[in-house]
Amino acid sequence: METYAVGPELHALPSALPIPDSGLQPVNAYLLRGEQPMLVDAGMPVDRDAFEEALWSLVDPADLRWIAITHDDRDHTGSLTRILDHAPGAKIVTNGISLTRLSEEFEIPRGRVVTVNSGSRISIGDRKVSFHRPPTFDSPGTLAVFDHEAGTLFSSDSFGTVLPETVQHVGDADAKEFFEGFDVLNRAIAPWTALVDAEKFLRTVHAVSSLSPARVLSAHGPTVEGRMVTSLMEAMARIPFLPAWLPGADVDLEAALDAHGARAAPDCPGTRLSRR
Incomplete structure (x- = not known):
């Protein structure tokens, strides 16, 4: 796993799923370094060893102070308990619903958790971060994280895309392919968008847009900055006006499993990982 910088004191830990x-x-996690480093999400189980090697190349375990879990899906929690074991000074920051659902699988030390809701703010050393409901989500505990110092919005699954090949920056992707994949992913994770009151949905988009983010970092997309942030918000505003998206019924299951097997093999030979 090759990390890369996406801003001052800010690095992506990237992976992908076919x-x-x-x-x-x-599938991205992010490390926000500074006075009190914060990790946003904790990678996939299939990438666990590579993820942790990459993470500890960027920050000493003794220095990590916060692990923001945007929601409880497994592609956001793969290394969570092992990181807690190696970083004794780190606390989890997450929503109470996500914490409850995490507790179904993991033994979470209660003294190492800070629960937050949309509208909450915390100080992490030299900066303040706030928490917000992103427009699209597939888990009721989902929260986006906004770093007020740098204007960075960590948007969880929301604002992601599916691309023929992953890229680091939206400018490196074909715009048509990016927005076609955007329409697919944001409806796939939130099929309920076809049923919602569009006016209420747009209020959520406007609330996030009103933060005036300088960059948007989705767990499932490349870095988006500058004027493209406006285009991203406009694309999200169209989602409730699109029909529901569902995968085709004729998906080649064998090919899908082969693709995932090939993806897993190089980084993690033993993918049957024990749970705590």
Whole structure:
């Protein structure tokens, strides 16, 4: 896993999942360094060893102070308990619903958790971060994280895309392919968008847009900065006006499993990982 810088004191820990008949879904976690370093999400189980090697190349375990879990899906929690074991000074920051669901699988030390809701703020050393409900989500505990110092919005699954090949920056992707994949992913994770009151949905988009983010970092997309942030918000505003998206019924299951097996093999030979 090759990390890369996406801003001052900010690094992406990138991976990807093959999506049959669609392309690759980026799967990113982010490390915000500074006075009290914060990790946003904790990678996939299939990437656990490579993820942790990359993480500890960027920050000493003794220095990590915060692990923001944007929601409880497994592609956001793969290394969570092992990171807690190696970083004794780190605390989890997450929503109470996510914490409850995490507790179904993991033994979470209660003294190492800070629960937050949309609208909450915390100080992490030299900066303040706040928490917000992103427009699209597939878990009720989902929260986006906004770093007020740098204007960075960590948007969880929301604002992601599916691409033929993953790229680091939206400018490196074909715009048509990016927004086609955007429409697919944001409806796939939130099929309920076809049923919602569009006016209420747009209020959520406007609330996130009103933060005036300088960059948007999705767990499932490349870095988006500058004027493209406006285009991203406009694309999200169209989602409730699109029909529901569902995968085709004729997906080649064998090909899908082969793709995932090939993806897992190089980084993690033993993918049957024990749970705590």
